[in-house]
Amino acid sequence: MSTPPPAPSDAATLRGRRVVLVVAVLASFVAFLDGSIVTVALPAIARELGAGTGGSGATADDGAGLALQQWVVDAYLLTLGSLMLVAGSLSDTFGRVRVLRAGLIGFAVTSVLAALAPDPGLLIAARALQGVTAALLVPSSLALITSTFSGPAQGKAIGSWTAWTGVAFLIGPLTGGALVDTLGWRWVFAVVVVPVVLTLVLMSRLPGDAHRGRDGAPPRVDVVGAVLAAVGLAGPVFALIEGQRVGFGTWYVELPLVVGLAALAAFVWWERRAPAPMMPLTLFRTRSFSVGNLATVGIYSALSLGTLTIPLVVQELAGLTATLAGLVTLPTTIVSLLFSTLFGTLAATHGPRPFMTVGPLITASGFLWMLLVADPIDVWWQVVPGVVLFGFGLSVTVAPLTSTVLSQIPAGQSGIASAVNNAISRVAGLVAVAFLGVIAGGALTVGGFHRVVIVVAVLLGVSALVSFVGLRDRTRAS
Numbered sequence: 207m208s209t210p211p212p213a214p215s216d217a218a219t220l221r222g223r224r225v226v227l228v229v230a231v232l233a234s235f236v237a238f239l240d241g242s243i244v245t246v247a248l249p250a251i252a253r254e255l256g257a258g259t260g261g262s263g264a265t266a267d268d269g270a271g272l273a274l275q276q277w278v279v280d281a282y283l284l285t286l287g288s289l290m291l292v293a294g295s296l297s298d299t300f301g302r303v304r305v306l307r308a309g310l311i312g313f314a315v316t317s318v319l320a321a322l323a324p325d326p327g328l329l330i331a332a333r334a335l336q337g338v339t340a341a342l343l344v345p346s347s348l349a350l351i352t353s354t355f356s357g358p359a360q361g362k363a364i365g366s367w368t369a370w371t372g373v374a375f376l377i378g379p380l381t382g383g384a385l386v387d388t389l390g391w392r393w394v395f396a397v398v399v400v401p402v403v404l405t406l407v408l409m410s411r412l413p414g415d416a417h418r419g420r421d422g423a424p425p426r427v428d429v430v431g432a433v434l435a436a437v438g439l440a441g442p443v444f445a446l447i448e449g450q451r452v453g454f455g456t457w458y459v460e461l462p463l464v465v466g467l468a469a470l471a472a473f474v475w476w477e478r479r480a481p482a483p484m485m486p487l488t489l490f491r492t493r494s495f496s497v498g499n500l501a502t503v504g505i506y507s508a509l510s511l512g513t514l515t516i517p518l519v520v521q522e523l524a525g526l527t528a529t530l531a532g533l534v535t536l537p538t539t540i541v542s543l544l545f546s547t548l549f550g551t552l553a554a555t556h557g558p559r560p561f562m563t564v565g566p567l568i569t570a571s572g573f574l575w576m577l578l579v580a581d582p583i584d585v586w587w588q589v590v591p592g593v594v595l596f597g598f599g600l601s602v603t604v605a606p607l608t609s610t611v612l613s614q615i616p617a618g619q620s621g622i623a624s625a626v627n628n629a630i631s632r633v634a635g636l637v638a639v640a641f642l643g644v645i646a647g648g649a650l651t652v653g654g655f656h657r658v659v660i661v662v663a664v665l666l667g668v669s670a671l672v673s674f675v676g677l678r679d680r681t682r683a684s
Contacts, residue, residue, distance in 0.1 A: 225411050226354045227363050230347040231370045232405040233306055236313060237340040238374035240398055241282070243382040247391040248275040254391065255326045274326050280447045281330045285337030287632045288440035292432045294345035294625020295484035299427060302350045302621065303412055309342025310409075314402040321395040344628055349621040352612045358554040360613070365550020365605035369543045428484035434473035435484065439629060441466020446640045485622050489615065494558075497676030498611035499627055503634045504669035505566060505603065508662040510635030511642060512573055512596065513538075515658050516589065518650055524583040534590060541597035542604075550605030558613075561606040562673035569599030570666035573659045579652060610677070638665075 252274050297305045316335040323329035348367070355363045385393045445454070445463035452459065477483040490496050513535070520526050520534050553561045572595030578588040608627070615623040645661050646654030 223354055223359075223363075225408060226350055227366060229306070229405055229408050229412065230350045230363075231367055232401055232408070233310060233343045233347040234367065234371045235374050236310070236398060236401050236405065237286075237343045238371050239378050239401070240313075240317070240336065240340065240395075241374075241378070243378040243394055243398075244278065244282075245378075246382040247386050247394040248278060250386050250391040251275065251278060251329070255329065274330075276447075276451060277330050278333055281334040282337040282340070283632070283636075284440060284443050284447060285334045286340050287337075287443045287629060287636070288436050289338055289341040290345065290625045290629040290632070291435040291439065291485060291622065292625075293341040294349075294622040294628075295428065295432065296342070297346040297349050297621030297625075298619055302346045302353065303409065305342050305621075306346040306350065307406065307409055309339050309346065310402050310406055312339030313343065314399045315339075317395045317398045317402075321392040345621050345625040348608070348612065348624040352615070352620040352624075358551060361554020361605070361609045362547060362551040364609045364612075365547035368550065368605040368608065369546035428477075428480055428482055431473060431476055431480055431484040434469045434476060438466050438470035438473050439633070441469060443633065443636060446636045450640050450643075485626065486619065489619065489623055489626070492614050494610045494614050494677065495612075495623060497672060498562075498607060499630050500676065501562060501566075501607060501669045501672045502611070502627055502630050504665040504672065505607065506631040507634045507638035508566075508569070508573075508665040508669070509600070511638045511645070511658055511665075512662045514639060514642065515646075515650070515655060516576075516593065519579065519583075519655050520585055520589065522650060523579075523652065523655070524585050524589075526585060534585060535593060537590070537594045538597035538600065541594065542601045545598065545601035546605045549602050550609060553606035553609055557677075558606040558610040559673060559677040561602050562610065562677065563670050565599050565601075565603030565606070566666040566670040566673070567599070568602060569596050570663040570670075572596030572599055573662045573666070576659050577656055579655060581652060583652075 255274065293305070293309075313336060316332055316339055320329060320332035320336060323332050348364075351363050351367060352360060381397070382394050385391075385397060441462040441464075443466075445459045445466065448456075449459045449463075454460070474487070477485055477487055516535060520530070526534070549561055549565075572592045575592035575595060576589055578592075580588070583589075611627045612620055612623055642658070645658050647657065648654075
């Protein structure tokens, strides 16, 4: 006896959910792709723009050329990280579809501005504007998923989102390298317009969402909270970025750090008293949200340290080319693509606690394998198996982590909840990278790499312990 086809209304609902998932994946894919595709173009940018003089001939080794390369990346990260909370609040206040559409259009425009930039100053300004618009994409796309899917379907959808957005890190460097070698570095920015247009076309099939407040009243924007949040995140992020470049003892690093920390303290004080806070502190009374974000600190600190250090070791100590270094880290993305959806679904069915406990431990074992690294370095035995283990552990961890943070948050607050988690992960990563030199001992030697690996494993172990102790299993939670 054959199963009857779904009713027309069910089929329409299924198609609508598929469109929502594809739109959410593509919107986040755009932001992640830009972050990965630009890195391979940095030497060409420095050569053509002449390190700020308008001439040519700057090399990647020039001090000014290095500063240009750093700020092409960091201007994007600075505005992206500092405006994440504001963007999440706007998503909850004005609707996910509207904010997502505005972010996509803005991202396309600023990408074109970056492609046409005639000098370093305008390129860096365009990158900063790109970060502003990218901040609108990730929280809104995740909120779109959590407000559309529920139960095991939500876990599966978040797993698919995790897997496919990770593909951006796979194809970004490959696509960027091909464009730089054939058409020139400006096409690295221009090509991003293609997925943006595709996403906007698909979004025309989604119903629009109207202005609404969290209580159904006309929306109100927490302007004071928005300003304090932006300053509070921008100051420390700027200090961490510049502190890595020029040191933490200069006044223009210390002043933004102090002002930013003061603004964050004022932000918490204000949010407790504001009539319509942009980040209701009641979110942190939700156990899964608080524990998930605490685990996020350790997990993303470890991932930022590890994913930065492995390619450096492979190239600088083992002597492999950039292309081979990319192949060494490729298994992480492939394994994530294969298994993230599966573990997202399993976590939604059986509860996230076992996955968020075991996943970081598997990831830590992958890094501990790399303690085998010794002169002469055998990358294919001492590094690659650890990378595969690391990628599998990541697949077990990330989708359940994202689901845990958002699972018990009301749909009307999912945008700001997603933004909080994204802001925490980015700032945690920046803090960890800022201490790379201290951990490695000032130089990336085999011994320094071993110290980094141990710190990464400890951070992941602590995150596993936080998840095991802090999360309730499925039976107790129900």
